[in-house]
Amino acid sequence: MGSRRRLPLAAGVAPSQLRDPARTLMTVLVSLSRSNHASSMTQRPPTTSPLPDAPALPGFSDQSPERWVAALSDAGLRPQQARNAAKQLSRAWYDDGTAWADCIGELPRAAREVAPNVLGAPAPLTISERVTAEDRTSRLLFRTTSGHLIETVIIPSERGASGGRTTVCVSSQVGCGRRCVFCETGKLGLLRQLSAGEIVEQFRQARQIWEAERGPAPPITNVVFMGMGEPLDNLDAVISAIETLCHDFAFGLSAKRITVSTVGVAPKVEEFLRRTKAHLAVSLNAPDDARRTALMPVNKRCSMAELKTALQAGLTKGRDVLFEYVLFDELNDSLDDAELLRAWLQDVPARLNLIPANPGPDPALRQPTAERVWAFQKYLLDQGVRALVRHPHGRDVGGACGQLAGTHRTQLERLAHTQGPHGR
Ligand code: SAH
Numbered sequence: 001m002g003s004r005r006r007l008p009l010a011a012g013v014a015p016s017q018l019r020d021p022a023r024t025l026m027t028v029l030v031s032l033s034r035s036n037h038a039s040s041m042t043q044r045p046p047t048t049s050p051l052p053d054a055p056a057l058p059g060f061s062d063q064s065p066e067r068w069v070a071a072l073s074d075a076g077l078r079p080q081q082a083r084n085a086a087k088q089l090s091r092a093w094y095d096d097g098t099a100w101a102d103c104i105g106e107l108p109r110a111a112r113e114v115a116p117n118v119l120g121a122p123a124p125l126t127i128s129e130r131v132t133a134e135d136r137t138s139r140l141l142f143r144t145t146s147g148h149l150i151e152t153v154i155i156p157s158e159r160g161a162s163g164g165r166t167t168v169c170v171s172s173q174v175g176c177g178r179r180c181v182f183c184e185t186g187k188l189g190l191l192r193q194l195s196a197g198e199i200v201e202q203f204r205q206a207r208q209i210w211e212a213e214r215g216p217a218p219p220i221t222n223v224v225f226m227g228m229g230e231p232l233d234n235l236d237a238v239i240s241a242i243e244t245l246c247h248d249f250a251f252g253l254s255a256k257r258i259t260v261s262t263v264g265v266a267p268k269v270e271e272f273l274r275r276t277k278a279h280l281a282v283s284l285n286a287p288d289d290a291r292r293t294a295l296m297p298v299n300k301r302c303s304m305a306e307l308k309t310a311l312q313a314g315l316t317k318g319r320d321v322l323f324e325y326v327l328f329d330e331l332n333d334s335l336d337d338a339e340l341l342r343a344w345l346q347d348v349p350a351r352l353n354l355i356p357a358n359p360g361p362d363p364a365l366r367q368p369t370a371e372r373v374w375a376f377q378k379y380l381l382d383q384g385v386r387a388l389v390r391h392p393h394g395r396d397v398g399g400a401c402g403q404l405a406g407t408h409r410t411q412l413e414r415l416a417h418t419q420g421p422h423g424r
Helices: 015-019 025-043 065-074 079-095 100-105 109-118 184-188 196-213 231-246 266-275 289-295 304-314 335-345 370-382 413-417
Strands: 126-132 138-143 149-157 165-169 173-175 190-193 220-225 258-262 279-283 321-327 350-356 387-389
Touching: 065 079, 065 109, 079 100, 079 109, 100 109, 138 196, 149 196, 165 196, 173 184, 173 231, 190 231, 196 220, 196 231, 220 231, 231 258, 231 266, 258 266, 266 279, 266 304, 321 370, 335 350, 335 370, 350 370, 370 387
Parallel strands: 165 220, 220 258, 258 279, 279 321, 321 350, 350 387
Antiparallel strands: 126 138, 138 149, 149 165, 173 190
């Protein structure tokens, strides 16, 4: 087992700042974004040769359990032994929350001897802060070994015919390079990619926290990649994390309950649809190129027509795409806009989520009145478009769409809800 390389905390952020609940999340993230923008790039290990004291092996959760079966077989275990060892390790780590050293220590002798030579330790993430909203949405702030902060949100939902579900929203990058003008995460820029193990680890810890306290509320069955980052800019890690989330030895989720949300990078859209059965959501947010480009710089290089062509090519029979459309007051929410949207959607198998804008970095981008939102939805429903309004979760703690890493004003007021570090 390789030992993890310890990297210094981000310049300008003292360890006490990360622990002190009186410091707002905003202050810490802003100072991280200022100081880390350049330095974090140099912290990223080169992709070709590892730094001398970097782990020699991929972390346990960086690869799916299937890979570990193969690796353990290659190391000399009989196929059944290898399978049993990978299964035992995965169950102990992912399901039971056993400490990693004990997971290895409890293996049968033959497996115990070879496992440390082929398996790296899982990627550690430390809970730095946790804030729970009135609707029980819980926003978790994790610190990576490189000192970066990422956010994960647990979203219970009581609605629906099935009696409700609980969803975990994970981050795929530290910050985001896509710089949509309405999104707080985009303000940070891209600080670094998350590894598959770090994505899986967000889910594992969120699930343990939820299981310990959920009571009669539904268990976690759904995952959305709608946290910090653009998942298709970190596609290999995202696909690998999905494989682990779905693997029987690990969490056994159905790919149908995983949704990956993208700004819509056309070439990557096709690749994503080819490589996984998970759902794709595309943030559309405007009914024409001019407004989409103004809101989402990705549209400059990848127009709505190219996006549609990629979707039509990649969506095989029976698959559809979920479009997300954030409604901004008097910018994209008129009935003429609804008609433009309907016309654009008509040759793509699609569902539509309408999201009344949450407060973001630009105060000029406001949420429409409830009447305007309803009129927009009704127009589309009357035209046969499957359009739902997605109500915000966790807005009072800055945990709703577009607010992650945000400068939400009520953060300080809501510190009363802070439950402090949730380490184990
Ligand atoms: N990069 C990905 C995933 C992260 S954003 C993407 O863009 O899809 C997740 C969702 O939050 C997207 O649909 C995005 O359009 C939405 N969002 C961002 N800022 C928002 C805001 N201020 N109000 C409401 N939704 C927002």
